[in-house]
Amino acid sequence: xxxxxKTKTKNRTNYxxxxxxxxxxSILSRIIGMLYRLxxxxxxxxxxNDYYSAAYEIYNIILLISSYSLPLAVSKLVSAKAAxxxxxxxxxxxxxxxYMALVVGLAGSAVTYLGAGFFTGSLLNTPESxxxxxxxxxxxxxxxxxxxxxGFFQGMxxxxxxxxxxxxxxxxxxxxxxTAASLLFRYGVSLDEKAGIAxxxxxxxxxxAGSTLGTSLGALSGLIFLIIVMLMYNRVLQRxxxxxxxxxxxxxxxxxxxxxxxxxxxxxxxxxxxxSGVLDQGLFKYLMLDVQKMEKSVVEVYWGIYVGKYKLLxxxxxxxxxxxxxxxxxxxxxxxxxxxxxxxxxxxxxxIRMVMFICIPSAFGLTALAEPILNLLSWNTDPIAPKLFxxxxxAVIFYGLSTLTNGIxxxxxxxxxxxxxxxxxxxxxxxxMVVLVQVFQLHIFGVVLSYLFFAVMMCILNGLAxxxxxxxxxxxxxxxVIPVVSSTIMxxxxxxxxxPLEDLIGVRFTAVVCIILAVFIYGFFMLILxxxxxxxxxxxxxxxxxxxxxxxxHLL
Numbered sequence: 354x355x356x357x358x359k360t361k362t363k364n365r366t367n368y369x370x371x372x373x374x375x376x377x378x379s380i381l382s383r384i385i386g387m388l389y390r391l392x393x394x395x396x397x398x399x400x401x402n403d404y405y406s407a408a409y410e411i412y413n414i415i416l417l418i419s420s421y422s423l424p425l426a427v428s429k430l431v432s433a434k435a436a437x438x439x440x441x442x443x444x445x446x447x448x449x450x451x452y453m454a455l456v457v458g459l460a461g462s463a464v465t466y467l468g469a470g471f472f473t474g475s476l477l478n479t480p481e482s483x484x485x486x487x488x489x490x491x492x493x494x495x496x497x498x499x500x501x502x503x504g505f506f507q508g509m510x511x512x513x514x515x516x517x518x519x520x521x522x523x524x525x526x527x528x529x530x531x532t533a534a535s536l537l538f539r540y541g542v543s544l545d546e547k548a549g550i551a552x553x554x555x556x557x558x559x560x561x562a563g564s565t566l567g568t569s570l571g572a573l574s575g576l577i578f579l580i581i582v583m584l585m586y587n588r589v590l591q592r593x594x595x596x597x598x599x600x601x602x603x604x605x606x607x608x609x610x611x612x613x614x615x616x617x618x619x620x621x622x623x624x625x626x627x628x629s630g631v632l633d634q635g636l637f638k639y640l641m642l643d644v645q646k647m648e649k650s651v652v653e654v655y656w657g658i659y660v661g662k663y664k665l666l667x668x669x670x671x672x673x674x675x676x677x678x679x680x681x682x683x684x685x686x687x688x689x690x691x692x693x694x695x696x697x698x699x700x701x702x703x704x705i706r707m708v709m710f711i712c713i714p715s716a717f718g719l720t721a722l723a724e725p726i727l728n729l730l731s732w733n734t735d736p737i738a739p740k741l742f743x744x745x746x747x748a749v750i751f752y753g754l755s756t757l758t759n760g761i762x763x764x765x766x767x768x769x770x771x772x773x774x775x776x777x778x779x780x781x782x783x784x785x786m787v788v789l790v791q792v793f794q795l796h797i798f799g800v801v802l803s804y805l806f807f808a809v810m811m812c813i814l815n816g817l818a819x820x821x822x823x824x825x826x827x828x829x830x831x832x833x834v835i836p837v838v839s840s841t842i843m844x845x846x847x848x849x850x851x852x853p854l855e856d857l858i859g860v861r862f863t864a865v866v867c868i869i870l871a872v873f874i875y876g877f878f879m880l881i882l883x884x885x886x887x888x889x890x891x892x893x894x895x896x897x898x899x900x901x902x903x904x905x906x907h908l909l
């Protein structure tokens with residue numbers, strides 16, 4: 354193979370390698386997040402989860418407006434300049450974004466702290482969440498600055514700083530959350546005891562606030578790490594800027610204009626995802642408490658299970674799509690700047706296949722093993738919990754795909770399309786939710802089914818847009834059919850095996866055995882049915898080692 358051909362092959366697979374690194378870190382971060390939420394959920398109870406989720410929904414909206422879109426915008430603009438060799442302009446974009454982050458981060462923190470009472474009490478009918486939201490105010494500022502640093506490194510083609518910072522952030526988050534939740538929960542209980550309140554809410558209120566403290570201090574730890582990396586990288590950056598022979602120098606006014614034009618569509622499209630959570634919670638509680646007159650404690654438990662168990666577990670594989678989307682956007686931007694539509698289609702195809710490779714078996718696995726997994730995590734305290742997974746685990750597939758297709762459209766500079774599609778999907782989603790919750794009396798299951806419907810609509814609308822603008826036809830057999838067949842065999846086998854195993858080794862060991870078995874069964878059938886190629890396996894971190902092992906086993 355010629356050197357030029359090797360270089361092209363390396364460039365084609367590098368974005369998948371970078372995406373794999375970020376995806377692996379995201380999965381690890383989500384696993385850490387899931388593991389620490391296990392003791393935290395048990396400490397603060399489902400009531401505390403309800404208070405925690407209300408604060409987190411508002412926090413996500415403010416974070417979205419102030420800084421959520423900064424990593425994507427910075428990576429997109431920096432990668433475009435780096436592709437043209439304009440390293441000085443890439444650095445000016447970084448500096449301009451940093452100035453913007455300092456201003457909007459401080460403003461976002463102030464709004465979060467000062468408006469906590471109004472947001473949680475008036476908007477979400479959950480005034481018990483006020484303290485938790487105030488604690489999250491610091492995280493808004495830290496994450497704004499951290500987002501610029503992450504976006505810069507991603508735009509320069511390196512996902513490693515972002516990946517490592519995510520893991521560090523989650524480790525600190527886990528340690529602080531567990532410790533603070535436990536200490537503050539006991540403090541809240543003692544306050545109720547002193548006041549002579551037998552069944553008070555101070556324990557869950559203070560426990561939820563302790564859990565949010567981990568988010569703020571975790572963000573600070575990730576920011577410190579990225580600042581250190583940036584200081585170390587500065588020498589390399591100075592050399593790159595010295596080699597920059599391009600004559601054009603963009604003013605900071607132009608930089609801010611570019612940032613705003615890139616950020617606003619991203620804010621609008623991703624805002625719908627986050628606003629839907631706020632609207633869902635407010636609408637559900639209104640229908641349950643004010644219309645159907647259901648007991649408040651029951652509604653809190655329903656919502657606590659939905660956000661603290663169902664959404665937490667389903668979001669773990671969806672993290673793959675988010676990570677690969679972050680990697681795909683700068684890669685697509687470079688291909689677009691070069692006018693290489695064939696490469697844009699190739700990257701789109703590879704990214705979608707990789708996301709489906711993870712999300713399809715995850716959805717089937719959560720459906721088949723919902724009860725054993727919940728038992729393993731000591732979360733199966735209410736019979737409604739596994740039923741939520743049986744009803745809505747397929748949301749993993751469609752949310753993963755819709756997240757990625759949003760990123761693809763943004764990468765090919767069709768920023769307005771995800772906004773339009775998200776608004777259409779949100780309107781239909783809310784209408785369906787009212788019908789299912791109020792008319793058909795499905796309660797929390799109506800929320801789960803409408804959540805799934807939102808993602809399905811986004812996939813359909815985004816898929817049509819990608820097909821139109823890229824002239825792209827999705828390959829179906831290896832991307833969808835073979836993973837579904839392999840996952841079906843995996844799910845049925847594990848479900849049948851789990852029934853006798855529960856009597857022999859107990860529910861917790863059954864979950865561990867079945868999860869390990871599921872990985873091997875799915876991988877075996879994907880290889881036998883040719884659902885994944887040697888080149889695709891080699892693109893994963895340490896993929897060449899895996900390829901050698903599989904060849905020795907005559908599976909490749």
